[in-house]
Amino acid sequence: MLRAISLGFLTVAVGAALLLVLQPVGTDAQWAIAEVCLLGMLAIKLLNLKGYWRHLFFGLGALVVLRFVYWRTTLTLPSMASLQDFIPGVIIYGAEMFCVVMLAMSLFVIARPITRPRAPQLTRDRAPTVDVFVPSYNEDASLLAITLSAAKDMDYPKEKLTVYLLDDGGTDQKVQSPNPKVSETALRRREELQELCRKLGVKYLTRERNVHAKAGNLSNGLLQSTGELVVVFDADHAPTKEFLKETVGYFSEDPKLFLVQTPHFFINADPIEKNLATFDRMPSENEMFYSIIQKGLDKWNAAFFCGSAAVLRRTALEQAGGFAGTSITEDCETALELHSSGWTSLYVDKPLIAGLQPETFASFIGQRTRWCTGMLQIFLMKNPVFKRGLSLAQRICYLSTCMFWLFPIPRMIFLAAPLLFIFFDLKIYNATVAEFGAYTLTYLVAALLMQSYAYGRVRWPWVSELYEYVQSVYLFPAIISVIRNPRRPTFNVTAKGDATDDDRLSDLAWPYFAIFGVLLAATVMVGYRLHNEPDAAGLLGIVGLWNLFNLIMAGLALGVVSERRERRRNHRVPAQGRGALQVDDTILTVQIVDVSQGGMLVRAHGPGQVRLQSSARLAIPAEQGSGSAYHYLPVKIASVRTNEDDRMIGLTFASMGAAEYSYVARLMYGDLSVLRGIRAARQGGRSIILGTGQFLGWGLRQTLRGLYFALFRRSGAAGANSHH
Amino acid sequence: MRLASALILATSLVSVQALAAEATPRPTSQGLSSLTINLPEWHRPLSLSAEDGQLNGEAGVRDFPVFMTTGEANRPAKLKLSYVNAISVMPETFKMIVKVNDVVVGETSRQTAGRPETLSLNIPPGLLVAGFNSVRVTVRQSHRVDCSPDSTYELWTRLMPEKSELVFSNVSGDIRELTDLPAIKPDINGATRIAVRLADRRDSDSLNRASRAVQAAVLFGRFANTIVEINPDSANEAGLDVVVGTAAEVKDATGLHIPGTGSREQLLYNAQTGRATLIVTGENDAELDMALASLASRAQDAKAQGSPAGLRALANLNGRVVQGGETLTFEDLGLESEAFRGRLYRQTLRLQLPSDLLAADYGRVILDADAAYAPHLAAGNKLTVRVNGAPIADILMAKESGEILDKRRIYLPMGAFKPGLNTIDIEARTLTPNDDKCEPVALGDQRERFLLAGTSQVQIPGLARIGAMPNISSAIPGGLSRMSEARDLNLFVPRARPQALETSLSMLAKMASLSGQVTKASFHLDRAPEGVAHVLAIGAYGDMPEATIRAAGINPAKLSQAWQGAPAQAAPVSSLGQAVQVASIGEQVSLPDAILAKAEQTASVGSLTSQIAQASGPLSDAAGFIGNIRSTGLEAYARSAFAGLQDVVMHSLDRAGLVKAPSPELIITPESTLVVAQGAQSKALDHSWSAKLMPQVESTTLILAPTTDELSNSVYTLLSGSLWQRLVGQAAVFNAHDGTVETRVSGEVLLVPTAPFDVENTRLIAAGWLSRNIPVYLAALFGIFLVLTFAVQRVLRSSGVRE
Incomplete structure (x- = not known):
C-alpha cells in the first residue's frame, strides 16, 4: 500500500517535472537552467556528498540531458526536403539518442549499488x-x-x-x-x-x-x-x-x-x-x-x-x-x-x-568479439524485454548489459559525422553556435561530470572512449554479421598466455592507421577551410574540435596496436613469505618478493656465495597439518642483483612434480592480500582536468610511437626471448 | 445650429443630386454636337504618402497598389511619375525602372538634381485589370563622389505625389459600389479624406455610429492613410462623406430621400469633384444599428480583387499579416530580386504580427536565404539581419571566390518581435577592395555584386496569443479591442474637442485598416468611463483629467513641467498639408530645413525582452575574455580576468532576470509633441478561483499632446508612415520636430487572455511566460526536482534487494 502511494507520488512528480522541463523556453532560460544544474552537480561532487545528494546529482544531470534531448528532437533535425541532409542528420540523431538511452539505463543500474554482508560460515x-x-x-x-x-x-x-x-x-x-x-x-x-x-x-x-x-x-x-x-x-x-x-x-x-x-x-x-x-x-x-x-x-x-x-x-x-x-x-x-x-x-x-x-591485441579483439557477438545473440534471440518471468528491473538491467555492446555503431557514427561536415559541407545539425553551447556543450559537460562522479575511482577520464574506439573498428563488422545471422556467427577462443616476442606492430593494425590518416586529412581540411571561409568559423570550429578529439583517440590507438615485447613468459604475482635458500653450502634466509609459474624472485640478506646457474633448494614453511615442517622446491639460480645490503636473486623452477605445483600455487594464490592492496592502490581517480591533460599527452606520445612502429617495426625486430 | 449644418449639408449635396442625373456620353452626331459630352482626361493619382514616395539607398523599390474600376481597366493609359533625385546621385549610373503588374513599362536614366522631372509612360491596354494593380518603381543609384557605405544614406529619389498619376482618356472612374471605394482620389499628401457629417458632434451615440461607418468604409476602400474630419468644408475636393442617421434625420439634414425601407445604405458619387457619399440609414435606431452591423460584416469579409501583383502589393502595404505557421517567400513579401550593383544593400520585409502576440523566446522565425555574392569582394563584408532595428544575426561574406548561399538558415528568436508591425531589415555590405581608394573607376563600377533571391523563405512558427499589458505597440493594430470580452473599445475624448474627436476617428480608421476588423467604439465625452476594463483616452494636456494621466502611468508633474502654460487650443500651427518628412528605421532623410537625423535612430527600440540585442551568449564573452588576456601584461591580465569573470557572471544573472538593470526614466521636454502611455493593473472582480488565477486587468491608454493641434499633427505623422511601429513598451514620447521616439519598457507585464482556450496556445503562452520569468521558472523546476529526487530515493530504497 505504502509502496503504491510512493509509486503514485513518484509518477505525479515525474509528470510535473516533465511538464516543466519540456518547454520551448529559449536559449537564455536554457543557459540559466544548465548553469544552475552544473554548479549544483559540481558542488555535490567536490564536497563528496552522498545519500540523497547522490540521487540529486544524477537528477540534475538528467535534467540537463532531458533539455538537450528535447531541443535536439524538436528544433535541430534537418527538414525532409533535402534528403542528403536529412538522412545523415537522422542517423546522427539516432546515435545520440542511443547514447542517452544507454546513459539512462546505466543510471538505473547503478542507482543504489549494494555491498553484501559476509557469507555465513558453515560448520x-x-x-x-x-x-x-x-x-x-x-x-x-x-x-x-x-x-x-x-x-x-x-x-x-x-x-x-x-x-x-x-x-x-x-x-x-x-x-x-x-x-x-x-x-x-x-x-x-x-x-x-x-x-x-x-x-x-x-x-x-x-x-x-x-x-x-x-x-x-x-x-x-x-x-x-x-x-x-x-x-x-x-x-x-x-x-x-x-x-x-x-x-x-x-x-x-x-x-x-x-x-x-x-x-x-x-x-x-x-x-x-x-x-x-x-x-x-x-x-x-x-x-x-x-x-x-x-x-x-x-x-x-x-x-x-x-x-x-x-x-x-x-x-x-x-x-x-x-x-x-x-x-x-x-x-x-x-x-x-x-x-x-x-x-x-x-x-x-x-x-x-x-x-x-589476453596479452596480444589480436587475442584481445578476439575475446571482445566473442563477448559482443554473444551478447547481441542474446539480445536478438532471447530479448530480455520479452522474456517471461523477469522483473522490470531485471529487464532493464539485462537490456543495458546486452545493448551496451552496440556501442561500436554510435562510436563509428560519431567518428564519421564530423567528416560529413568537413568534407561535404552537409548541414546535419540545425543550430546556431549559441544554441550549441547552451544545449550540446552543457550536455557533454553534464555527461562527463556524471561519468566522473559515478566511476571516477575506477575509470579515468576519456579511457572509456579510447577502449570503445579501439574495439569498435573490429566489433562493427562483427555486429553486422550477427545481425545478418544470429544463430551462426564465427567463434574464436581467446588465447591466453600468448606472449609477444618482439616489439612489433600488431597484425590487426592497418585499419587504425587508415582511420588515423583520414582524420588527419580532415584536420588539415579544417585548418584550410577556417583560413578560407571565416564565416563558417563558429560551426567549423566546433566540428573541428570534435574531429580533433577523434584524431587524438585515433593517435592513441596507434600506440595500442604497437605491441610491446613481453620480456617475461610467465606473469608474476607479488607474494610474501620467508624461506631458506640452500645453495651449495650456503643457507640464506630470503624474503619472497614475487612468484610466477616459472620461477621466483627472492630478496636475500647476509653473506654467502651464490653462483649463477647452480642448482639450489628453497625451503618454505609448510602449512599446518601437512606432516612435515618444510616443503622443498628445486630451483636454479637465474640472476643475482645486488641492491645495497640485499641481493635480489631470481630463481627458476627445476623439475616440478604435482606436489611442487601445489606449493607454488599456494605461494601465488594462497593469500591475495598483497594483490588486493595493489588493486586498491590503483583505484585512485583522476580529476577531469588532469585526466584530460594526461590524455592529450598520451595521445601525442603514442601517435609518434605508433608511427615509428609503422615505419620501422612492421615485422618486428629480432629480440632475444628472456625467461624469467 | 442644426439648421446651419443642415444648410451646409444641403449645399454640399446639391451638386451630387445634379450630377447624378448625368448620363453616360451619347454618341456624337451632326447637329447634336452640343449634346455630346467629351469626357475629359481622367486622372488617378497614386496614393503616395511622403514616406511611401521616398526611395533610399542604392537600390530602392516601392510597390504601390492602384485600384482600377471596371471602367478604367482595359483602357489605354499613361503613367506619369514625377520625381526628384538627390544631388549626390551619379547621373551616369542612375536608373529607374517602372513595372506595372510585374511587366516593365519603361525606364529612365535621367537624373534630375533638384528639379522635378516627369516620366510619362504608356501602359499597353490590357495590362491594367479591374481591381488592384501594382505599380512598382525600382531605382538604382550610386554616389557621385563617395565610395563608403555610409554615403549611400545620402542617396534618395522622391516621387512627388501631386504629379504622379495614371491618366486615362475617354473614361471616367465611377464609384458605383462599395467595392469601388478604393478608387477615391487621395489628397496631395496621399491621404484619403473622410468627412463625417454629424448634426451634433457632442452626441456620443452618433459618434459611435459614425465611427463604425467610417471603419467599414476604410475596410472597403483599403485605405492605408486616412484623415477623418468632422463637418469640414470640402464640397469640391475628392474624398468620402459619411452620413449616418435615421431616414428622418438624413432627410432633415441633406434633403435626400433614400429609397427603400428598413436598414439600408447608399453610395452616391460626384464624378466632377470626385467626392463620394456614403449614407447609412434605417427607420429607427435599431434598424440603423442593424444596417451598420451588416455593413461592418460585409466590410470585414470583402475580398480584394485585382491582378496577382496588385493583390501582393496590397497585402504588403501595411506589412504582411501573419497569424503563425505560414511560410512566405521573399517575393511574396515584395522583395526586388534584381542583382545588386552597389555597396550597401538594404531591403526591408515588413510583417504584421497579431496584436495579441506574446513576444517571448518560445519559438523562432526562420529565414532561409537564397543569396549569392560575387568573387573578389573585400574582406569583412557581411550580411546582417535586423529585427525592429536590432541586429540579430549575420553571415560573413568573405569567400574570395564568391559563394552561393543555398537556403542558408538564419534564426530570429521570437523575443525580438512585437505585436503589430515588425521590420526585418536585410543589409549586406558589398564593398570591393577598390572602394577603399575610391578612384573614378571604382565609382563607376556597376558590376553585379550581390543577389538575394525571391525564393528565400520566411517561416513563422506557431504564435502564442495573449494580450500583454502595458504594451502600447498592440494598441494601434487593434489590440485594445481584443482585450475586452465584448470586443469593444471605450474612447474618452474630454471636452469633445473637435480636433481630438477627428484624431480619434482617424486612429480608429487606422486600427481598422491594420486589423481588418471594425471596432465597436464607444465615445465618452464628459468624463472618463467607469466600470470598463480598457480605456483609450485622447486629448490635449489641458483637457485631460489628472486621474486619467496617472492611470496611464505618467507623472502629471513631469508633464506640467514640460508643457506648462500650453493652452488646449493654440493658434493653428502648420496645417496638415505640409508633409513632414520623417525618418523610418534605418533610413536617412534630409529634412526640409536641413536637419540631418542620425543614421541610426537612438531611440531604444526594444521589444519586451530588451536584452536580445546584446545577448550573444557567454561563448563570445569567453572569446572576449581570452582576447583580453592576450593583449595585456600580467597585472592587467589579472584585472581583466577578474573583470571578464565579473562580466560573465553579471551577464548570466542579467540574462536570467535575477538582476534587472533599472529602467530609464521617461524624458518629456517642452519639444515633445506627443506622449503615448499605457497603465495596467489587475483587479479581482470576484473571488472565484478563476479570477484569482487570471485576474481582471484594467488599463488606461493615453494619447496626449500639449495642444489639440499638436495632437492631430503628431498622430497623423505617426500614423501616416511607419513611425507608429516605433511605439513599444509602456510609454513613448514623440517629438514631431525631429521625428524621434523615446520609449520606456516596463518590466512588469500583466496577461489578458484574448483567444479561446486552446492547448497549443496555452502551451506556447506558458513557455513564453516561463522564458521571461526565469527566476520563477528555475525555482519551480528545482523545487520539483528536489521533491522528485526524494520520491525517487524512497522508491529505490524500497525496491529490489533490501539494503
Whole structure:
C-alpha cells in the first residue's frame, strides 16, 4: 500500500517535472537552467556528498540531458526536403539518442549499488558438497597444474570437495580425427593431463564430441558429477584459499539462490594497458564493471554469471537443462534463463581469484568479439524485454548489459559525422553556435561530470572512449554479421598466455592507421577551410574540435596496436613469505618478493656465495597439518642483483612434480592480500582536468610511437626471448 | 445650429443630386454636337504618402497598389511619375525602372538634381485589370563622389505625389459600389479624406455610429492613410462623406430621400469633384444599428480583387499579416530580386504580427536565404539581419571566390518581435577592395555584386496569443479591442474637442485598416468611463483629467513641467498639408530645413525582452575574455580576468532576470509633441478561483499632446508612415520636430487572455511566460526536482534487494 502511494507520488512528480522541463523556453532560460544544474552537480561532487545528494546529482544531470534531448528532437533535425541532409542528420540523431538511452539505463543500474554482508560460515557437517570445474581447451599443463593445485588447496572439508579438469582438447572426436597431427596432439595432451590429474588428485573428464564449446563442456561435467554446488574456474583463474569460505555460506541462507559471482581479477595487463604502459597506475578496464556495475546489478537481483570465478547451484542448472548454448556467451545466457525462472543471484565484491587476460591485441579483439557477438545473440534471440518471468528491473538491467555492446555503431557514427561536415559541407545539425553551447556543450559537460562522479575511482577520464574506439573498428563488422545471422556467427577462443616476442606492430593494425590518416586529412581540411571561409568559423570550429578529439583517440590507438615485447613468459604475482635458500653450502634466509609459474624472485640478506646457474633448494614453511615442517622446491639460480645490503636473486623452477605445483600455487594464490592492496592502490581517480591533460599527452606520445612502429617495426625486430 | 449644418449639408449635396442625373456620353452626331459630352482626361493619382514616395539607398523599390474600376481597366493609359533625385546621385549610373503588374513599362536614366522631372509612360491596354494593380518603381543609384557605405544614406529619389498619376482618356472612374471605394482620389499628401457629417458632434451615440461607418468604409476602400474630419468644408475636393442617421434625420439634414425601407445604405458619387457619399440609414435606431452591423460584416469579409501583383502589393502595404505557421517567400513579401550593383544593400520585409502576440523566446522565425555574392569582394563584408532595428544575426561574406548561399538558415528568436508591425531589415555590405581608394573607376563600377533571391523563405512558427499589458505597440493594430470580452473599445475624448474627436476617428480608421476588423467604439465625452476594463483616452494636456494621466502611468508633474502654460487650443500651427518628412528605421532623410537625423535612430527600440540585442551568449564573452588576456601584461591580465569573470557572471544573472538593470526614466521636454502611455493593473472582480488565477486587468491608454493641434499633427505623422511601429513598451514620447521616439519598457507585464482556450496556445503562452520569468521558472523546476529526487530515493530504497 505504502509502496503504491510512493509509486503514485513518484509518477505525479515525474509528470510535473516533465511538464516543466519540456518547454520551448529559449536559449537564455536554457543557459540559466544548465548553469544552475552544473554548479549544483559540481558542488555535490567536490564536497563528496552522498545519500540523497547522490540521487540529486544524477537528477540534475538528467535534467540537463532531458533539455538537450528535447531541443535536439524538436528544433535541430534537418527538414525532409533535402534528403542528403536529412538522412545523415537522422542517423546522427539516432546515435545520440542511443547514447542517452544507454546513459539512462546505466543510471538505473547503478542507482543504489549494494555491498553484501559476509557469507555465513558453515560448520563442517552442514557444508554442502562442492564440485570444481576447470574447463580447458588448449592451455598448457603447467598453467593447469597451478590452477588445479590452487583449487585443490581451497579451505574446505576435503571429503566434500572434488576438482574436475574438463578437457575439450582431448575429446574422442579429436583423438580419433582423420588428421594425424590433430589426433596426435590430442592424444598426447590427454595422456599428459591424465597423468597430471592423477598426481594432483584431480578427476580428469572429457567427452565424445566437441559440441557447444565451453557450455557443452560444462554441461558434460554436470552429467558426470554429483556435488550440490558447482564452481567454475577458467584454466588460468586460480582461486585463493578462502574462496569457498566466502561464497558457499550464502546458499544455505537463500534456497532460491543459484549464483554467487566474484570479480575477475587479473595479474597481467590487457594489451591497451600494456602498450600504453599504464598498468601500474591506472585502474583496469574491468574494474568499472566489477567494482560498480555488478554491485548495482546486484541491487536489482540481476548480477549475472561471468563464466568463471562463480559458484552455482546444481539443481538450478539442472532445471535449466545445463549451461545454455544458444549464444556463445553461455554464461550470461544461463543466468538470464535462471533469473527468468525465479532464481536469485548475488555478487561478492572481493577478488577471490587471480587470472590472466589476453596479452596480444589480436587475442584481445578476439575475446571482445566473442563477448559482443554473444551478447547481441542474446539480445536478438532471447530479448530480455520479452522474456517471461523477469522483473522490470531485471529487464532493464539485462537490456543495458546486452545493448551496451552496440556501442561500436554510435562510436563509428560519431567518428564519421564530423567528416560529413568537413568534407561535404552537409548541414546535419540545425543550430546556431549559441544554441550549441547552451544545449550540446552543457550536455557533454553534464555527461562527463556524471561519468566522473559515478566511476571516477575506477575509470579515468576519456579511457572509456579510447577502449570503445579501439574495439569498435573490429566489433562493427562483427555486429553486422550477427545481425545478418544470429544463430551462426564465427567463434574464436581467446588465447591466453600468448606472449609477444618482439616489439612489433600488431597484425590487426592497418585499419587504425587508415582511420588515423583520414582524420588527419580532415584536420588539415579544417585548418584550410577556417583560413578560407571565416564565416563558417563558429560551426567549423566546433566540428573541428570534435574531429580533433577523434584524431587524438585515433593517435592513441596507434600506440595500442604497437605491441610491446613481453620480456617475461610467465606473469608474476607479488607474494610474501620467508624461506631458506640452500645453495651449495650456503643457507640464506630470503624474503619472497614475487612468484610466477616459472620461477621466483627472492630478496636475500647476509653473506654467502651464490653462483649463477647452480642448482639450489628453497625451503618454505609448510602449512599446518601437512606432516612435515618444510616443503622443498628445486630451483636454479637465474640472476643475482645486488641492491645495497640485499641481493635480489631470481630463481627458476627445476623439475616440478604435482606436489611442487601445489606449493607454488599456494605461494601465488594462497593469500591475495598483497594483490588486493595493489588493486586498491590503483583505484585512485583522476580529476577531469588532469585526466584530460594526461590524455592529450598520451595521445601525442603514442601517435609518434605508433608511427615509428609503422615505419620501422612492421615485422618486428629480432629480440632475444628472456625467461624469467 | 442644426439648421446651419443642415444648410451646409444641403449645399454640399446639391451638386451630387445634379450630377447624378448625368448620363453616360451619347454618341456624337451632326447637329447634336452640343449634346455630346467629351469626357475629359481622367486622372488617378497614386496614393503616395511622403514616406511611401521616398526611395533610399542604392537600390530602392516601392510597390504601390492602384485600384482600377471596371471602367478604367482595359483602357489605354499613361503613367506619369514625377520625381526628384538627390544631388549626390551619379547621373551616369542612375536608373529607374517602372513595372506595372510585374511587366516593365519603361525606364529612365535621367537624373534630375533638384528639379522635378516627369516620366510619362504608356501602359499597353490590357495590362491594367479591374481591381488592384501594382505599380512598382525600382531605382538604382550610386554616389557621385563617395565610395563608403555610409554615403549611400545620402542617396534618395522622391516621387512627388501631386504629379504622379495614371491618366486615362475617354473614361471616367465611377464609384458605383462599395467595392469601388478604393478608387477615391487621395489628397496631395496621399491621404484619403473622410468627412463625417454629424448634426451634433457632442452626441456620443452618433459618434459611435459614425465611427463604425467610417471603419467599414476604410475596410472597403483599403485605405492605408486616412484623415477623418468632422463637418469640414470640402464640397469640391475628392474624398468620402459619411452620413449616418435615421431616414428622418438624413432627410432633415441633406434633403435626400433614400429609397427603400428598413436598414439600408447608399453610395452616391460626384464624378466632377470626385467626392463620394456614403449614407447609412434605417427607420429607427435599431434598424440603423442593424444596417451598420451588416455593413461592418460585409466590410470585414470583402475580398480584394485585382491582378496577382496588385493583390501582393496590397497585402504588403501595411506589412504582411501573419497569424503563425505560414511560410512566405521573399517575393511574396515584395522583395526586388534584381542583382545588386552597389555597396550597401538594404531591403526591408515588413510583417504584421497579431496584436495579441506574446513576444517571448518560445519559438523562432526562420529565414532561409537564397543569396549569392560575387568573387573578389573585400574582406569583412557581411550580411546582417535586423529585427525592429536590432541586429540579430549575420553571415560573413568573405569567400574570395564568391559563394552561393543555398537556403542558408538564419534564426530570429521570437523575443525580438512585437505585436503589430515588425521590420526585418536585410543589409549586406558589398564593398570591393577598390572602394577603399575610391578612384573614378571604382565609382563607376556597376558590376553585379550581390543577389538575394525571391525564393528565400520566411517561416513563422506557431504564435502564442495573449494580450500583454502595458504594451502600447498592440494598441494601434487593434489590440485594445481584443482585450475586452465584448470586443469593444471605450474612447474618452474630454471636452469633445473637435480636433481630438477627428484624431480619434482617424486612429480608429487606422486600427481598422491594420486589423481588418471594425471596432465597436464607444465615445465618452464628459468624463472618463467607469466600470470598463480598457480605456483609450485622447486629448490635449489641458483637457485631460489628472486621474486619467496617472492611470496611464505618467507623472502629471513631469508633464506640467514640460508643457506648462500650453493652452488646449493654440493658434493653428502648420496645417496638415505640409508633409513632414520623417525618418523610418534605418533610413536617412534630409529634412526640409536641413536637419540631418542620425543614421541610426537612438531611440531604444526594444521589444519586451530588451536584452536580445546584446545577448550573444557567454561563448563570445569567453572569446572576449581570452582576447583580453592576450593583449595585456600580467597585472592587467589579472584585472581583466577578474573583470571578464565579473562580466560573465553579471551577464548570466542579467540574462536570467535575477538582476534587472533599472529602467530609464521617461524624458518629456517642452519639444515633445506627443506622449503615448499605457497603465495596467489587475483587479479581482470576484473571488472565484478563476479570477484569482487570471485576474481582471484594467488599463488606461493615453494619447496626449500639449495642444489639440499638436495632437492631430503628431498622430497623423505617426500614423501616416511607419513611425507608429516605433511605439513599444509602456510609454513613448514623440517629438514631431525631429521625428524621434523615446520609449520606456516596463518590466512588469500583466496577461489578458484574448483567444479561446486552446492547448497549443496555452502551451506556447506558458513557455513564453516561463522564458521571461526565469527566476520563477528555475525555482519551480528545482523545487520539483528536489521533491522528485526524494520520491525517487524512497522508491529505490524500497525496491529490489533490501539494503
